[in-house]
Amino acid sequence: MSRALPQTEPASDLPPRVTIYEVGPRDGLQNESSSVPTPVKAEFVRRLVAAGLETVETTSFVSPRWVPQLADAAELLADLDEVGRGPLRPVLVPNERGLDRALEAGVGAVAIFGSATETFAQKNLGRSRAESVQMFAPVVRRAQEAGLWVRAYVSMCFGDPWEGPVPVDQVADACAELMDLGCDQLSVGDTIGTGTTGHVEALLAALDRRGVGVDRIGVHFHDTYGQALANTLTALRAGVTVVDASTGGLGGCPYAKSATGNLATEDLVWMLDGAGVESGVDLDALVETSAWMAQQLGKASPSRVVKALSGG
Amino acid sequence: MSRALPQTEPASDLPPRVTIYEVGPRDGLQNESSSVPTPVKAEFVRRLVAAGLETVETTSFVSPRWVPQLADAAELLADLDEVGRGPLRPVLVPNERGLDRALEAGVGAVAIFGSATETFAQKNLGRSRAESVQMFAPVVRRAQEAGLWVRAYVSMCFGDPWEGPVPVDQVADACAELMDLGCDQLSVGDTIGTGTTGHVEALLAALDRRGVGVDRIGVHFHDTYGQALANTLTALRAGVTVVDASTGGLGGCPYAKSATGNLATEDLVWMLDGAGVESGVDLDALVETSAWMAQQLGKASPSRVVKALSGG
Numbered sequence: 252m253s254r255a256l257p258q259t260e261p262a263s264d265l266p267p268r269v270t271i272y273e274v275g276p277r278d279g280l281q282n283e284s285s286s287v288p289t290p291v292k293a294e295f296v297r298r299l300v301a302a303g304l305e306t307v308e309t310t311s312f313v314s315p316r317w318v319p320q321l322a323d324a325a326e327l328l329a330d331l332d333e334v335g336r337g338p339l340r341p342v343l344v345p346n347e348r349g350l351d352r353a354l355e356a357g358v359g360a361v362a363i364f365g366s367a368t369e370t371f372a373q374k375n376l377g378r379s380r381a382e383s384v385q386m387f388a389p390v391v392r393r394a395q396e397a398g399l400w401v402r403a404y405v406s407m408c409f410g411d412p413w414e415g416p417v418p419v420d421q422v423a424d425a426c427a428e429l430m431d432l433g434c435d436q437l438s439v440g441d442t443i444g445t446g447t448t449g450h451v452e453a454l455l456a457a458l459d460r461r462g463v464g465v466d467r468i469g470v471h472f473h474d475t476y477g478q479a480l481a482n483t484l485t486a487l488r489a490g491v492t493v494v495d496a497s498t499g500g501l502g503g504c505p506y507a508k509s510a511t512g513n514l515a516t517e518d519l520v521w522m523l524d525g526a527g528v529e530s531g532v533d534l535d536a537l538v539e540t541s542a543w544m545a546q547q548l549g550k551a552s553p554s555r556v557v558k559a560l561s562g563g
Numbered sequence: 564m565s566r567a568l569p570q571t572e573p574a575s576d577l578p579p580r581v582t583i584y585e586v587g588p589r590d591g592l593q594n595e596s597s598s599v600p601t602p603v604k605a606e607f608v609r610r611l612v613a614a615g616l617e618t619v620e621t622t623s624f625v626s627p628r629w630v631p632q633l634a635d636a637a638e639l640l641a642d643l644d645e646v647g648r649g650p651l652r653p654v655l656v657p658n659e660r661g662l663d664r665a666l667e668a669g670v671g672a673v674a675i676f677g678s679a680t681e682t683f684a685q686k687n688l689g690r691s692r693a694e695s696v697q698m699f700a701p702v703v704r705r706a707q708e709a710g711l712w713v714r715a716y717v718s719m720c721f722g723d724p725w726e727g728p729v730p731v732d733q734v735a736d737a738c739a740e741l742m743d744l745g746c747d748q749l750s751v752g753d754t755i756g757t758g759t760t761g762h763v764e765a766l767l768a769a770l771d772r773r774g775v776g777v778d779r780i781g782v783h784f785h786d787t788y789g790q791a792l793a794n795t796l797t798a799l800r801a802g803v804t805v806v807d808a809s810t811g812g813l814g815g816c817p818y819a820k821s822a823t824g825n826l827a828t829e830d831l832v833w834m835l836d837g838a839g840v841e842s843g844v845d846l847d848a849l850v851e852t853s854a855w856m857a858q859q860l861g862k863a864s865p866s867r868v869v870k871a872l873s874g875g
Contacts, residue, residue: 258757265760446569448834477792480793521759556789
């Protein structure tokens, strides 16, 4: 037996090409308990780019007090040099101070992160939702003036661990307020992984009513309840063409007793390959990268594809 | 924080009600290496029925030489008594001898199992595909004469580990030959888990061309490559209303280095609950059952929902 392959059969209603927005080095490693040396992170990013991932979010300029795992952001970008630059290598910035550090490091793209709920805005950003929009306004303006590409993440778009259900129109309003600052792309985040297929349709419709069309939307699903790929499929059928994923499924969920984090890039690529949707990614190179990273972290990848193809 | 719930948002193109065909006690336990005592199996079936699963495949009358895990089929059915009888408690039968034993045990439904490929027919049934249809003909006839409900499983419908890709028209022919014997329901099996969304659409269309409509089809996906729930969603959108699943995701894949087996019933119920699709299943009771069974087996459930809600 050679290695298994999906049999290519085009699917109805899928776009011909999907852009994978790889979040493993940032969202993945930020939620891993192991400390990863900077040169390993740099090698990780280089391998991801070599495997065909065009867009790779490399790190975060959030205060090291909050995210010690990514305290080496400046060192990492210095190590990566040209590989870490340009509009396809965004970094996370929480505020103007983070933007300053990112600009100093010579990045070409940044991502801000807001909340769909008041409770999470208070817990994650230490201020109300309205105040957080005010905080982000000068970040987006200055980033644009510097010629950077800007993405807006919004968390808790499909439910909040403290507030419970979140009405889709409230989520759409919160997203639109950030997009109205002039961001280039929105990433709607199912931070706790509770979202399901109809919920995805409802939120995309609500966003469209608020003037944020699928051409500016990326989807960011966590696999906490096993829904990430089915939700992604629903989003693609609705016209979304940007999907966030983390190689090897790196990154746990801080809000559930689960080791399962982001949608695994490999499981997504398997589906896209099978459906004949172009992503530019070499699945074998990606699985090899995940197996290598799993060794570095000392824990098995939760990706089904990685498990099946590499035994871990 | 109380336990997370999916937020109910109806999905387009989904049926109002889905029948879950629970295969945990048979397909799940048959592929587990641990030996499970008969009273534990009986308790497992009782708990599943109590959790709202109407259809539960209880065991198999395949020769104990081939499936020693289920050698206690007659004892289990004696223990289950009325709970194990009727058209909603099928058992697997490989041939007339198996049917004899099943009839003796007083079952009300049986399932035969064929192959979409020559190689797997030889390996699993010890004869050609055509010969296997001849073998099953008297089994189906006699089962019908005895008033039993009859299901036909077909394996390797989305790829074969020895032959590789399998054309959908070949699969449809193999399925139709068994259905033409007079079976009530077909279960199309992605035995190695390689299938993807477009492939599901293509096979359902091929089956329709061969006269096997979605009203007689159940889908049976393995999560080896993480595709099971996305494929199920595609099948439901195409009009299928019967989905095979295994509580806790019990059962490995014998054809890949992966511990991941059948679609986990919990992950399916989460999606259906979220989309407002009725299944009759109480998710909390199911998760509790999986956590209990995981203890019996001494290994964690691969179900995402079980992991998130029970920490194992």
